[in-house]
Amino acid sequence: MGYSSSVYKTAADRLFERRLKAERDADRRRKAIYSEIPRVKELEKEISACGIKAARAVIKGNNVQPEIEKLRDKNLVMQKELKDLLASNGYSENVFEPHYICKKCGDTGYYDENGKTLVCSCLKNMLVACACEELNRTAPLALSTFDSFSLDYYDKREDPDLGTSPYIQMSKILAYCRNYAEKFRKNSESLLMKGATGLGKTHLSLAIANEVIKKGFGVIYASAPSLMTRLEKSYFSKSDDDSALNMLIESDLLIIDDLGTEFHGQFSVSLLYNIFNSRMLLNKPIIINTNLTMRELEKIYTERFVSRINGNARKLDFLGDDIRIRRK
Numbered sequence: 001m002g003y004s005s006s007v008y009k010t011a012a013d014r015l016f017e018r019r020l021k022a023e024r025d026a027d028r029r030r031k032a033i034y035s036e037i038p039r040v041k042e043l044e045k046e047i048s049a050c051g052i053k054a055a056r057a058v059i060k061g062n063n064v065q066p067e068i069e070k071l072r073d074k075n076l077v078m079q080k081e082l083k084d085l086l087a088s089n090g091y092s093e094n095v096f097e098p099h100y101i102c103k104k105c106g107d108t109g110y111y112d113e114n115g116k117t118l119v120c121s122c123l124k125n126m127l128v129a130c131a132c133e134e135l136n137r138t139a140p141l142a143l144s145t146f147d148s149f150s151l152d153y154y155d156k157r158e159d160p161d162l163g164t165s166p167y168i169q170m171s172k173i174l175a176y177c178r179n180y181a182e183k184f185r186k187n188s189e190s191l192l193m194k195g196a197t198g199l200g201k202t203h204l205s206l207a208i209a210n211e212v213i214k215k216g217f218g219v220i221y222a223s224a225p226s227l228m229t230r231l232e233k234s235y236f237s238k239s240d241d242d243s244a245l246n247m248l249i250e251s252d253l254l255i256i257d258d259l260g261t262e263f264h265g266q267f268s269v270s271l272l273y274n275i276f277n278s279r280m281l282l283n284k285p286i287i288i289n290t291n292l293t294m295r296e297l298e299k300i301y302t303e304r305f306v307s308r309i310n311g312n313a314r315k316l317d318f319l320g321d322d323i324r325i326r327r328k
């Protein structure tokens with residue numbers, strides 16, 4: 001998969017920051033322990049001096065075996081003293097080692113296996129997250145959170161047709177979405193948020209996006225109209241938007257807002273169908289928001305398309321009265 005050079009750079013910079021932080025923290029721990037237990041510093045110094053002496057002896061040649069053995073025994077005694085000393089003060093013997101976030105590659109992004117250097121999954125994930133971030137730059141992500149979502153806007157009176165009140169229904173949806181964001185995995189289920197305008201569909205999907213991004217996943221939020229404009233442009237110009245298209249499939253979570261309000265050319269319909277299909281085959285979640293009924297969606301996107309979504313996504317029916325009007 002190709003990414004723009006700025007995506008590579010951002011990902012590399014972030015890994016470097018992680019590594020640096022782990023190493024600085026380790027240095028800080030070492031200094032603190034040195035001043036708490038001065039003998040630790042002495043021992044470390046002697047152990048390293050011991051190593052240097054052994055190396056010198058080897059270089060000198062001749063019959064060095066007895067001397068090396070003596071140094072090795074001395075070294076083992078000191079190692080043991082160091083370990084015991086640390087333990088009796090409540091530290092593990094690898095307290096001086098940096099705590100890298102990725103144990104596999106030590107936050108370098110690469111590891112060796114059978115003599116080959118491979119790209120670590122942590123770097124791959126970081127690249128996806130950075131590429132998504134770049135695509136989201138113009139999205140209103142930061143504005144909507146779970147904490148700013150209030151249930152006070154929803155009527156507590158029961159709707160006799162539905163057998164529930166908007167308040168109860170929306171409480172359930174809010175709890176569901178919070179839990180969804182908290183437990184998000186790469187194969188979480190897809191969601192279909194349905195309901196009239198102004199009921200908080202965009203708000204809640206952005207709140208999910210925020211939480212999931214914080215966990216380090218790659219999330220793309222796109223309104224269907226702007227997505228279509230962008231895709232049609234790149235289709236006709238065959239420009240550098242290839243990686244944008246790739247991310248629609250590669251991202252860990254894709255959110256398509258206002259499905260059905262875009263321009264419905266044959267091209268956009270089939271492209272969207274392809275994106276959804278590819279993701280479903282890979283078990284990658286999508287969140288779709290729409291103001292339209294299933295019937296209306298079918299008219300635009302064919303029955304097959306809509307039943308595909310229906311069969312693969314959990315439906316959340318938003319109830320209530322337009323919050324933008326209630327607020328006034």
Ligand SMILES: Nc1ncnc2c1ncn2[C@@H]1O[C@H](COP(=O)(O)OP(=O)(O)O)[C@@H](O)[C@H]1O
Binds near residue numbers: 148151197199202203
């Ligand atoms: N429960 C809520 N608490 C606070 N603000 C809300 C709530 N629901 C919606 N809003 C706000 O009302 C406006 C419209 O909501 P929005 O999420 O765009 O609705 P929808 O996507 O369903 O049309 C937005 O500014 C949103 O932040």
Ligand SMILES: [Mg+2]
Binds near residue numbers: 202257289
């Ligand atoms: Mg909306």
Ligand SMILES: [Zn+2]
Binds near residue numbers: 103105106109110120
């Ligand atoms: Zn790694």
